[in-house]
Amino acid sequence: MMWLTTAAWLPMLLGSANAAQPYSSWMTDSMIAHGVSATRWYTEATFYRGVEAAHNISGLRTYQAFLASQIDSILAPNGSFRSWDFQDHQLDNIRIGSAILYLYTLDPQPKYRAAADFLYDQLVHHQKRTPSGGFWHKDPKYPNQMWLDGLFMAGPFSAAYVALFFPPDNATAAWDDIVLQFDLTEKHCRDSKTGMLRHGYDESLKAVWADKATGASPHVWIRAQGWYLMALADVLDWFPREYAAARGKLLGYFLDLARAVMAAQDAKTGGWWLVMDAPYPGQKGNYIESSGTAMYTYSLLKAVRMGYYADAAERDVFATAAQRAYGLMVDRFVATNGTKGTLNWEGTVRVGSLDAAGDFKYYTGIPVVENSLIGVGPFILASAEMEAYKARNT
Ligand SMILES: *[C@@H]1O[C@H](CO)[C@@H](O)[C@H](O)[C@H]1NC(C)=O
Ligand SMILES: *[C@@H]1O[C@H](CO)[C@@H](O)[C@H](O)[C@H]1NC(C)=O
Ligand SMILES: *[C@@H]1O[C@H](CO)[C@@H](O)[C@H](O)[C@H]1NC(C)=O
Ligand SMILES: *[C@@H]1O[C@H](CO)[C@@H](O)[C@H](O)[C@H]1NC(C)=O
8 A cells, every 4th residue: 555645545544434534625636536436427527526626625736726617628729619509409408607717706707708798698598498497408309308317407407597697687587587487396296195296297298207187208217307406406506696586496396305304214224215106215226216216315414504495403303314325435335446546436327318208117126336437526515515514513
């Protein structure tokens, strides 16, 4: 071990239970050491969200430099994207905007502003909408379909954009449009029995999986609902307090869903099942999925920090649930790579879409990936929240 830096080997020596290096930076450093391709795709963009949290909690300028070098390599000097397909309108393309705005707030270069302007324009002027005004998830492939995933891909970016750049006296319509996306999802996807949200809906009722009355897909898929809960938690960071009624509504959506997610937490492990609606938890083929578990853990811990709970008792319920889930992640999903004291992230479902039948067999047939970047962003976000929580409570 002589050739390793102290920072790299000390945690291995001490074991994960009392690692000297916090997981937020350890996992970030590991992925950077393994290599992160500089694309504008949402997998990398979601990892960058984790890097933002690692940067925020550590204050390490190297993380800002890493983000800048990744983003700078996908932008021309004038802020246009080096690669862009103007026929491809999908919300996944917008996710990178959050990282660009994060850099902009630290270092307000015109190219970051130009790139953000472009993405916002692509979203509000070029993304097709359902008759009720909801963004199609992807045009032309998924007409009139809203997926929960899309709220995370576009929601926090557009909220940050409006908060940073719209004149406050002319922002009402833009905020209303952001709220509308959540309203439509709630109206069509919420299962009134469990309070959980199905993966998506088709307003035209044409998709093979669409419920004939609501248009909703049949199941609650851990990752889609995780994206959605994170989207609410992150949009609330930017949503103005002056719009008290709308803000209260979003907070209500967050709390209703957080409570439903708590009720679905697996009693034995503390994690959450890939397909979350009854009777599927525990069934053959279903499993406790890591990336979605990280999304819920992050959201619950953030709620504790931000005061998104009814009372102190509920705050403690959220914190206890999140601590159990976090313990599971560290025990089961964080693995040592064997190279220079770096970590791997395991147990994440590879993808999931409403491209197919959207049934239990479809979701459980998708391969699990080991040693993946998918899910790492939410784990780093959860880790930074956990580290901040411990710092506040010791
Ligand atoms: C360690 O990470 C590298 C880069 O991601 C990967 O190629 C390698 O297979 C990993 N090794 C193990 C033992 O997981
Ligand atoms: C982390 O975020 C908080 C809240 O936005 C901010 O006040 C603080 O300055 C940030 N810290 C660093 C090191 O960026
Ligand atoms: C920005 O730069 C790119 C690549 O150099 C170029 O193709 C594009 O026309 C420029 N855009 C503007 C508005 O100048
Ligand atoms: C007001 O906001 C709308 C979009 O909601 C925009 O088109 C318009 O240019 C804005 N006007 C001013 C004066 O900023």
